[in-house]
Amino acid sequence: MTSEPAESIRTAGLRVTAQRLAVLGALDGMPHADTEALHRAVRRTLPGITLQSVYVVLGALTEAGLIRRIEPAGSPALYERRIGDNHHHAICSRCGAVQDVDCVVGHAPCLHPSDAAGFAVQTAEVTFWGLCPACQNA
Amino acid sequence: MTSEPAESIRTAGLRVTAQRLAVLGALDGMPHADTEALHRAVRRTLPGITLQSVYVVLGALTEAGLIRRIEPAGSPALYERRIGDNHHHAICSRCGAVQDVDCVVGHAPCLHPSDAAGFAVQTAEVTFWGLCPACQNA
DNA sequence: CCGTTATTACGAATAATTCACAATAAGCCC
């Protein structure tokens, strides 16, 4: 039901290239991957692609709103394909594992600060830090 | 009313050094400064201090819980002296200005995700992105 | 199929941060 990747790229006003399709495709199996991991994955189908091109592709797709970039403290930037819903992340402070977390039901207010000192708030980003199930046993 | 900086450093199990005192002192006038800005500030009273030492000092103070490090996307790490209260930040997506934002009154629940997929959540970090008052006029 | 223009490749550069190791100084004991 997801619209064709090629079409969504075109609709965003971008040219459809093998590199962009490959990055989007790789991202499907890697919900929160960094640039290097994506480069490794994409290389399997596109052996010649350079790391720098993956950076450029990710930048373009992010700017076009086709993917989302998150930049957790102490980690390189991660990319995800799930967009449009306002979801947040739980990150393991020990191993770095990332889990999507739906916005707390009925608490959308947490996205509207009582006092933002005159800021015109556009988005709210919530990150939960803790231990993932695996790291709790250690 | 703030306890003596020297004492708080000692209480944290750290040795009291001129460098640590200077960094803490500089941080008083710069609520959300990055390492380089702090280095410049500290140099005024401690001309010989190196940038690397500022990094080390900030790391030690952060680990000891005397200051707090925030790492906004697209910015170097910032440090602040206000700790212990669970406050958040509004950041201008245009100029990078940072404002403290108190936790939404009565909505502490925003710190407890409905489903964290088994994560043992220890802290919640909220960042509001938008335009600061100055940048709204542009 | 051709030309225009976006996109990618290539190579180098930069920014932020960390590391290894030697020099220094804090704090404790006497």
Next chain:
DNA sequence: GGGCTTATTGTGAATTATTCGTAATAACGG
């Protein structure tokens, strides 16, 4: 107060993540 032990700082280089300039390539509209 002097000396000892060990934490801390200074020095210089290395690393990681990312960006930039420019030439080569490929998408897509005519």
